Amino acid sequence: MEENETSESQQTPASTDPRLLGSGPKSTVPYNTVDGLPSTQQVEATASHQNSSSGTMAQFMKPKFARAPIKEAGRVAYLGESSNLSLLVHDRHGTTDVVHYPLPENIRGARARLTEPDQIEIDILQQRGAFLLPPRALCDELVESFFKWVAPVVPVINRSRFMKRYRDPKNPPSLLLLQAVLLAGSRVCTNPQLMDASGSTTPAAMTFYKRAKALFDANYEDDRITIVQALILMGWYWEGPEDVTKNVFYWTRVAIVVAQGSGMHRSVEASQLSRVDKRLWKRVWWTLFTRDRSVAVALGRPVSINTDDTDVEMISEEDFVEDEGNPDSEYPPDPIHVQFFLQYVKLCEIMGLVLSQQYSVASKARRTNAIDLTHSDMALADWLQNCPREVYWERSRHHFWSALLHSNY
Template structure:
């Protein structure tokens, strides 16, 4: 028996040794391809500073104090996988012009850092599971390479959630043997994954992966951003605006998840043929309460606010408000009831606030610093304003008409950072031109269907024509991109599928 056990142990050791050898050879190959290359020190410093200034507040998954200490220590440097992932995320917001192409975009450098980070990930170079989760979240920040757009965001985030749950981050660690610093970091990572899960479910129309009923992690609090260690105070105190932004962001995503589950899911559509107005009013009250509880530093109504982060937070709030009231309007199939007029007005006002926020970003040159969710917010405002132009303006002389060129200029500016903005720009231009070219027909008593039919050139009350119109709009968007050659690395099939996903989630696939 001892000899058998010894033989098995030796075979296991040899297999492990062979695996390590293969991994070493793989890393050597990656080194030859440039995975270990990093920019000059000055550019690295700028990338890291930009990351903690503009990315970290939205995804506070890294202990800044510990990371900066490692970054300055040549004998104990940070994880290369994590470092390349940080460079990838911060490329979008860094001011250094050497990172930009001739047209001002960061597409080339973002793709370069993406390939380097992915090479480390594929080689299993990193063994720290926390660093792997952090890196996957940041790799999922990347949009607009040669791979599938959805794969680069949804799949990386989904993988990060699975690894985090396998590590036990969905369970409370309050009584564990982890240090206080690690406990706080785990909570921040988990609630970051929660916010990413909810926003990707909204923007891409995918199922939510995190069920809070399966988790007992305590709600994140101010103290979880304290990075002091026993006997060593942190040299990087938490920014109050960043802390309050994320706390309110998590609270908003909780409400968003309830709205998606109760009103926008397939379960809700099959279970309830008509919207439960009590449920809608409940979520409306929750959003009003959320807005009233915002601290002054992230409140749009306060002179003490942090202008940028208050605006980013409220762009998400007004987008959620549009989603809530749009679900009420899209449920209308007959004569428009007077009871829904307040909901219609609320949707239009929320869209106007989104437009104003985006115009403010554009005026101050901050659109490129915004997270990619700003594209969805802008698309939401466009749809609501088109609805306003087609339906409300005929009954309300005071209706304010939006200017399509405001959307085009904003999307073009965003596309230099997020190539997906160029895709949406082409799609909306095609839809608007179709609507303006004389194909528009008089609207009927079904606001949403006639709205879609008018924009797509379809006849009212015929669902097949609406579907044909959607296909035509998608094809026109593809033709526009192919003709202009603005985004040659996005294959036509991807464009068509992505256009279909966006339109479908906006409730225009009836």
């Protein structure tokens, strides 16, 4: 597949040292050497980071901090009710309905100096091709295929925002997220440039997966929402049933952990996030919920999200509005896509109910409860009866999204 390098990959020539690639003869150096000892010298960045962390604690104690505007949705601190810092804040200022706080600016500089990729990591990323993108025409087709066939199932990206940056060479989208979008898009795109001799796009998908994974492993992206979005999409690559670390189950779980660490499982209605970001957070969280339930059913795995731990409001049609106050938006929400996802969420709620009542380990220890079966049947019957006509499947008016929804039913 023909590829063009981005400006990032042109700034530093790729290293040809075979040790970085894991190739060449194995080293004969003994394992136990003095050189193997970790450094005991505290670097300046580490000391600065520790000092800034101490200052951060003090800032959380300020009353006005809880109501400070959150300008960057990907840089939010979450304080759960039982966390030590949250208890200190509440003891000093009384109870508060806020659990999301903006990360202080002093954290960014210190952390960036600690975690920014060094030259060795940059060389490895270049060897992995992480900075490479397909020709622009193919890239455009992959992005279009993603938003047409994948995004309705996982509506985690604000398309208007993404495309604005995608078209802006001076402010492009996150490279990690873009590689993940290309990965998911390659699974549904039929361009012959992506296909091998047998007509499969799996090798192309593997290429994009390795690039995205290399960027993730190198901590190349520090925006937490972007990381969650990319992790969800990385689940579109699957090596096979024998692998437990390169499939949708694994990446969904990692995405859930990152999202919960950022407080995405909690309501943001009282937070200082913008209205657009609040809507996106809800879409990301409910997407994680649907992935959690549907993957658990498909693979026979336990669920990860406990509904008792979350108070995110139910997703609604309004949450798909991306351009606030712009009736002439280039990407207005598609009513069929919106209804598909809203009904999919309801189906996944029933999936969770059936899993806990019929397929959980605990359920096998007790005899089948006829009331539980009746409850599940009634929930499914109610869902079908109230399914909107736009996505209600009938043989006489067959279309893809209603068929996909009813295949889950």
